[in-house]
Amino acid sequence: MRLDRRxxxxxxxxxxxxxxxxxxxxxxxxxxGTRVVVLALAAMSLNFLxxxxxxxxxxxxxxxxxxxxxxxxxxxxxxxSSLAGMAVGVIVGTLAAMIIGALIVxxxxxxxxxxTIAFGQVFYFIAYRWNGVTGGDDGxxxxxxxxxxxxxxxxxxxxxxxxxxxxxLFWFAIAVLIMAALLRSPFGRTLLAIRExxxxxxxxxxxxxxxxxxxxxxxxxxxxxxxxxxALLNNFADPHDLRWDQSGDFVIMAVLGGMRNFWGPLIGAxxxxxxxxxISSQTENWMSFIGLLFVLVVMFFxxxxxxxxxxxxxx
Amino acid sequence: MSxxxxxxxxxxxxxxxxVNGVSMTVEPGELRAVIGPNGAGKTTxxxxxxxxxxxxxxxxxxDGTDITSLLPARRxxxxxxxxxxxxxxxPALSVRDNLRIAIEVASGLRLRPFLRRDDQTAxxxxxxxxxxxxxxxPMANRLVGELSHGDQRATEIMMALALKxxxxxxxxxxxxxxxxxxxxxxxxxxxxxxxxxxxxxxIEHDMRVVFHLAERVMVLAQGAVLADGTPQQIxxxxxxxxxxxxxxx
Ligand SMILES: Nc1ncnc2c1ncn2[C@@H]1O[C@H](COP(=O)(O)OP(=O)(O)OP(=O)(O)O)[C@@H](O)[C@H]1O
Ligand SMILES: [Mg+2]
Numbered sequence: 001m002r003l004d005r006r007x008x009x010x011x012x013x014x015x016x017x018x019x020x021x022x023x024x025x026x027x028x029x030x031x032x033g034t035r036v037v038v039l040a041l042a043a044m045s046l047n048f049l050x051x052x053x054x055x056x057x058x059x060x061x062x063x064x065x066x067x068x069x070x071x072x073x074x075x076x077x078x079x080x081s082s083l084a085g086m087a088v089g090v091i092v093g094t095l096a097a098m099i100i101g102a103l104i105v106x107x108x109x110x111x112x113x114x115x116t117i118a119f120g121q122v123f124y125f126i127a128y129r130w131n132g133v134t135g136g137d138d139g140x141x142x143x144x145x146x147x148x149x150x151x152x153x154x155x156x157x158x159x160x161x162x163x164x165x166x167x168x169l170f171w172f173a174i175a176v177l178i179m180a181a182l183l184r185s186p187f188g189r190t191l192l193a194i195r196e197x198x199x200x201x202x203x204x205x206x207x208x209x210x211x212x213x214x215x216x217x218x219x220x221x222x223x224x225x226x227x228x229x230x231a232l233l234n235n236f237a238d239p240h241d242l243r244w245d246q247s248g249d250f251v252i253m254a255v256l257g258g259m260r261n262f263w264g265p266l267i268g269a270x271x272x273x274x275x276x277x278x279i280s281s282q283t284e285n286w287m288s289f290i291g292l293l294f295v296l297v298v299m300f301f302x303x304x305x306x307x308x309x310x311x312x313x314x315x
Numbered sequence: 316m317s318x319x320x321x322x323x324x325x326x327x328x329x330x331x332x333x334v335n336g337v338s339m340t341v342e343p344g345e346l347r348a349v350i351g352p353n354g355a356g357k358t359t360x361x362x363x364x365x366x367x368x369x370x371x372x373x374x375x376x377x378d379g380t381d382i383t384s385l386l387p388a389r390r391x392x393x394x395x396x397x398x399x400x401x402x403x404x405x406p407a408l409s410v411r412d413n414l415r416i417a418i419e420v421a422s423g424l425r426l427r428p429f430l431r432r433d434d435q436t437a438x439x440x441x442x443x444x445x446x447x448x449x450x451x452x453p454m455a456n457r458l459v460g461e462l463s464h465g466d467q468r469a470t471e472i473m474m475a476l477a478l479k480x481x482x483x484x485x486x487x488x489x490x491x492x493x494x495x496x497x498x499x500x501x502x503x504x505x506x507x508x509x510x511x512x513x514x515x516x517x518i519e520h521d522m523r524v525v526f527h528l529a530e531r532v533m534v535l536a537q538g539a540v541l542a543d544g545t546p547q548q549i550x551x552x553x554x555x556x557x558x559x560x561x562x563x564x
Contacts, residue, residue, distance in 0.1 A: 186419040186427045193416045196405035200471075203365065203403070205391030205420050205478060214426075 012263055016172075020165050028274075030161035031233065034168050036266075036273045038229045041172045043253035043265035045222035048179050050251070051259035052188070053215040054195030056109070058247050059116030062100075062123045063220040065242025066093035067227020069127060069134065072237035076143035077133075082157065083148055086228040093224025094217065096123075101216045105209045108198075117244050124242040140237035157232065168229045175222040180262065182218070191215050223250075252294050258304020267306055316379060318343045318514055319364070319482055324373030325538075326359050333359040335538035336373070341482070346508045347516045348529035350549075352558070355535040357518045358400055361484050365397045366390045378481060394481030398471045400490060400518075406460030410451055410470055413459055414442050417477035445473045449503060465496030469503060476507065483507070485517040489524055501527055526550075534558075 015022075019033045046060045070089030075082070104115045127134045134140055148155040148167065157164040182188045190211050193201040202208050231237055240246060249272065257268030272290060279286035301307060319341040326334040334356040341347060349357050362368045364375060366387035375383045382390055405413050418441045419425055424434060446452040449469050454462055459470050468488060475483055488504065489497040501524050507513050508528070519525045525532060525546065532549045534541040536558045542549055549555055 182428055185429050186416075186424040189412065189416050189419065190425050192408065192412075193405055196407055197403055199399070200403040200405060200474075201416075202387050203367075203391060203397055203399075204417050204474065205388045206425060207386070207388045211425075 008263070012266070013173075016169060020162055028277075030165050032273065032277055034161070034165045034229075034233050036270045037165070037168045037172050038226050038233060039250075039253065039273060040266040040269035041168075041175055041229070042223050042226035043250050043257075043269045044176060044179065044262075045219050045226060046250045047254045047259050047265045048183075048222070049215055049219040050254055051261075051264070052183055052195060053191040053212060053219075054198075055212055055216065056113045056251075057116045057216070057219075058113045058244060058251065059118075059120030060220065060223050060250050061242055061244065061246035062116075062120035063093040063097050063224045064227040064230070064246065064250075065123060065127065065237075065239075066096055067224035068231040068237045068241045069140065070224070071228040071231040072140045072143060073133070075146065076140065080146055082146050082232060085231070086225070089228035089231070090221060090224050093227060094221040097220030097224075098213075098217050101213045101220070105213045105216065117247070120242065120244055120247055124239060124244075127237075127239040127242050134237070134239070137239060139239060141235075144235045145232040164233065168233070171225060171229060175225055179218070179222065183262070187211075187214075252290065255304060256294060256297055258301075258306035260303055261306040264304050264306040268304070271305075317341060317376075318345075318378060319516075320374075320376040321360075321364065322374040322376070324360075324363055324370040324375060326356075326363055326368055327371045332538050334363065334370075334535075337535065337538070337540055338373075339533060341514060341516065343481070343514055344512050345514055346504075346528055346530050348525045348532045348546075349516060349518045349535060350520070350522075350525060350532060351535035351541070356538040357535055358486055359538075360535065361397060361486055361516075361518065364390075365395055365484060391478060391480075394479075395484065396475035396478040396480035396482070397484040398468070398475050398486060398488060400486040402464070402467045402471050404459045404467055404471050404474070407458060409456050410446070410459055410462070411442055411455045413470055413474055414445050414477055417474040418442060418445075421478045441477070445477055448476075448506070449473045450499075463496070465492050465499065468492070468496075468500060472500070472503065472507075476511075476513075481514060483513055483515045485515065487518050487520060489519065489521050497521060497524065504528060 016037065020030045023030065023033045042064055046057065049055050049057055067089035070092040071085035074085040074088040100119050104112060107115055128136055145158055147158050155163050155167060157167045190201065190206050193206060194208055194211060198208060227241065230241065253268035253272050254265040256271055257266060258264030275290060276286055279289050297305065317340045321337065321339040323336050323338050324334060325332065325336055337360060349360065351357050359368065363370045366385055369384055374381060377393060377395060382393065415438060418438050422438065424430065446455055451466065451469060451473065454466060459467055472485065472488065485504065488500050492500065504515065505528060508515055529546055531544065532546055533543045534549060534555050541558055542552045542555050
């Protein structure tokens with residue numbers, strides 16, 4: 001079983017590392033791969049909280065969007081540097097999450113989820129209304145990602161799709177490896193404990209609210225990292241990136257792929273992105289296909305698509 | 316110094332008085348039982364000691380400090396562990412992980428993002444200890460949710476024990492068990508009390524278990540103390556017989 005999991009991990013990493021090469025054979029293009037990686041990072045970060053702590057957030061787009069706008073505004077108005085933009089986006093997103101998390105961490109279940117939406121909408125309306133700075137409804141344009149200059153090397157993410165893919169994959173890998181390591185640590189086990197039985201966890205001496213707050217903060221940190229990469233990919237900040245339906249999309253990706261499986265949200269994000277790409281070229285109504293697929297998965301594979309594999313594999 | 320002093324605690328739920336001015340003093344190393352008919356307030360009494368509910372009146376002093384309004388986790392850190400009337404475990408995790416989580420929390424490792432080799436060895440050794448004491452070793456890698464009721468309860472008791480408590484509260488440890496399972500759990504509790512000098516308070520409906528284990532028994536009825544004494548005194552007490560034992564017979 002442990003060997004199985006290692007083998008699965010190896011396959012996933014291998015596929016990700018070679019994606020730009022095989023993606024074109026099956027009719028894709030490199031930027032599509034980048035989109036998968038970036039949205040998968042967002043969905044996996046959400047799932048750190050949802051699948052492995054048992055806390056449902058419907059407001060993760062807020063921190064994703066703060067990453068997007070943090071990067072865009074920095075590059076447009078402050079420093080023409082992709083790295084500086086990423087740093088600002090992640091810091092702003094994480095700080096907001098720390099503060100809001102502290103306010104709402106006592107709530108549970110649907111109440112927590114509702115309040116995350118409410119806070120998320122606050123940021124959406126700021127981006128939407130503050131026309132002069134954020135571009136309002138039209139989004140923030142008039143800026144572009146810049147090549148990353150590391151001193152000893154220059155990564156031309158502006159002109160090379162490959163460079164941007166591997167730049168995104170690099171950050172994806174760091175975030176995902178950290179989350180995987182955390183889930184195998186004593187701290188990660190306290191999160192599983194909270195998910196499994198909050199009462200038992202509390203009476204083992206785990207201060208539940210504090211641990212949920214840390215999990216939430218880690219989750220939002222990586223979501224805002226994904227947001228900054230998303231902004232680099234699009235050269236654009238869209239107020240929709242902050243909105244509750246974007247949050248819902250992350251939840252859909254996690255549930256579609258299987259939220260009890262570490263790689264589930266990656267599969268969910270891949271399906272989501274590919275369907276969006278193919279179907280939206282045929283019909284405006286691509287979201288109803290995703291909706292239909294979502295309903296079918298929830299009805300027939302309640303543990304998500306990877307959940308089925310797991311059950312089959314079990315003796 | 317007494318380990319636990321419960322002073323005149325009460326708990327109201329709206330107009331219902333679930334516990335009404337109950338006091339109890341427990342010395343280190345004692346094994347006490349709390350009995351009483353359904354709804355007598357036994358679990359509520361435990362809930363106030365462990366911080367599940369705050370008392371509406373009275374005071375609770377543990378190991379020299381007033382803990383009346385501490386959060387549950389802080390009481391655990393001070394040495395109070397409990398099990399529940401309805402088993403509370405982590406069903407989708409293995410027995411080993413259930414124990415490991417409790418051990419790691421008790422060893423102050425709960426916020427560690429990684430484990431050093433020596434800590435890991437210490438945790439594993441302690442898991443092995445607990446498995447050996449409880450005869451759960453053959454099931455160590457099974458999910459707790461797949462085990463028999465008795466083994467799940469044993470796991471819960473061992474999780475509480477993993478916290479190295481000074482005081483262990485067991486709420487009906489043999490509830491819903493067959494004779495063999497009841498016997499096994501009774502032996503386990505006895506062993507913990509004898510070998511580890513653990514102070515234990517247990518709520519129990521099964522009189523065989525109470526008489527077999529307890530040195531002193533407190534009888535609650537309608538939230539108040541009806542009697543308090545040795546098992547023999549309780550068995551001979553007429554008020555208890557009418558209120559409780561008589562009803563059961
Ligand atoms: N959270 C609560 N809210 C309202 N009433 C409660 C609550 N907890 C307990 N009660 C009431 O308090 C009384 C005592 O309940 P408690 O659970 O302490 O009894 P018990 O002695 O443990 O009974 P049993 O032997 O059935 O477990 C009951 O009438 C119960 O309905
Ligand atoms: Mg009870």
